[in-house]
Amino acid sequence: MNKVESALTIAGTDPSGGAGIQADLKTFQELQTYGMSVITSVVAQNTTGVQDVQHMSGSMIKEQLVSVISDIPFQAFKTGMLANIEIMDAVAEKICGLTVPYVMDPVMVAASGDPLISDDAQTYLCEKLLPLTTVTTPNIPEAEAITGQTITTPEDMQQAAKQIVHDFGASAALVKGGHMRGKAVDFLYDGDRMHTFSADRIDTKNTHGTGCTYSAAITAYISHGYTLPESVKNAKDYVTAAIRHSLSIGNGSGPTNHWAQRMERVK
Numbered sequence: 001m002n003k004v005e006s007a008l009t010i011a012g013t014d015p016s017g018g019a020g021i022q023a024d025l026k027t028f029q030e031l032q033t034y035g036m037s038v039i040t041s042v043v044a045q046n047t048t049g050v051q052d053v054q055h056m057s058g059s060m061i062k063e064q065l066v067s068v069i070s071d072i073p074f075q076a077f078k079t080g081m082l083a084n085i086e087i088m089d090a091v092a093e094k095i096c097g098l099t100v101p102y103v104m105d106p107v108m109v110a111a112s113g114d115p116l117i118s119d120d121a122q123t124y125l126c127e128k129l130l131p132l133t134t135v136t137t138p139n140i141p142e143a144e145a146i147t148g149q150t151i152t153t154p155e156d157m158q159q160a161a162k163q164i165v166h167d168f169g170a171s172a173a174l175v176k177g178g179h180m181r182g183k184a185v186d187f188l189y190d191g192d193r194m195h196t197f198s199a200d201r202i203d204t205k206n207t208h209g210t211g212c213t214y215s216a217a218i219t220a221y222i223s224h225g226y227t228l229p230e231s232v233k234n235a236k237d238y239v240t241a242a243i244r245h246s247l248s249i250g251n252g253s254g255p256t257n258h259w260a261q262r263m264e265r266v267k
């Protein structure tokens with residue numbers, strides 16, 4: 001019998017294929033994980049920004065979740081764009097009984113600057129969903145919004161990761177340094193140790209979907225049985241290669257490249 005690792009993403013869409021559900025499913029597929037998806041919002045967006053959004057109703061999100069959960073087991077799941085309180089409530093109701101690891105990308109603002117979550121929902125996300133997470137993966141602006149602290153140094157990033165665990169109840173927090181200068185350094189605090197993941201910064205504007213790709217890769221590696229630090233290390237290698245070979249397509253910030261590691265192996 002074939003052994004299949006499966007993962008679920010609960011997120012918004014990107015018809016241009018760089019971020020959201022589309023990035024998650026490409027990542028799952030590339031990492032040999034059977035990918036499933038529940039759509040929270042349909043977003044008209046591309047490499048230049050967000051043009052329009054239509055949110056799913058809470059009941060439709062619950063129905064999608066029941067369809068998946070009642071039928072196919074999965075070893076890990078992630079959430080991405082959860083735009084409002086109705087959506088968060090629906091997700092919380094259906095995931096709170098799950099015993100598999102939960103990776104939360106606390107998506108708040110697209111790289112283009114377009115907001116992807118309402119202001120009141122930010123507080124709700126912190127209070128209701130963060131305590132359920134195995135790991136959350138904020139970038140610097142998201143970590144600042146969660147903690148209320150300004151982050152300008154690596155020490156601030158580490159302090160924010162600790163605060164998200166100790167004050168907000170996440171089991172672990174990975175604060176990502178994509179928005180800093182110098183090396184691309186991320187800090188994972190798991191309630192016990194601080195782990196550091198570092199890569200050379202790649203000089204490119206094509207970073208659309210990096211956060212989605214990274215959290216989906218972490219989810220995929222966890223579904224294959226890797227520990228959290230191992231999963232983050234492998235996912236960091238995946239996203240770094242995906243940025244190194246990112247695609248100059250579209251009129252704005254191009255997407256990551258999911259064939260990157262294959263291309264590097266072939267060389």
Ligand SMILES: Nc1ncnc2c1ncn2[C@@H]1O[C@H](COP(=O)(O)OP(=O)(O)O)[C@@H](O)[C@H]1O
Binds near residue numbers: 200212
């Ligand atoms: N130019 C870059 N070169 C190398 N790594 C990068 C670059 N930009 C972002 N990263 C890495 O990509 C991952 C996503 O980080 P970040 O850009 O902070 O998240 P988000 O896409 O959610 O804003 C992190 O591992 C970060 O260090």
Ligand SMILES: Cc1ncc(COP(=O)(O)OP(=O)(O)O)c(N)n1
Binds near residue numbers: 045112116207208211
């Ligand atoms: C539907 C949807 N979800 C999330 C994002 C944000 O994506 P992210 O990976 O953080 O990358 P950026 O493109 O914002 O850099 C999104 N744009 N759409």
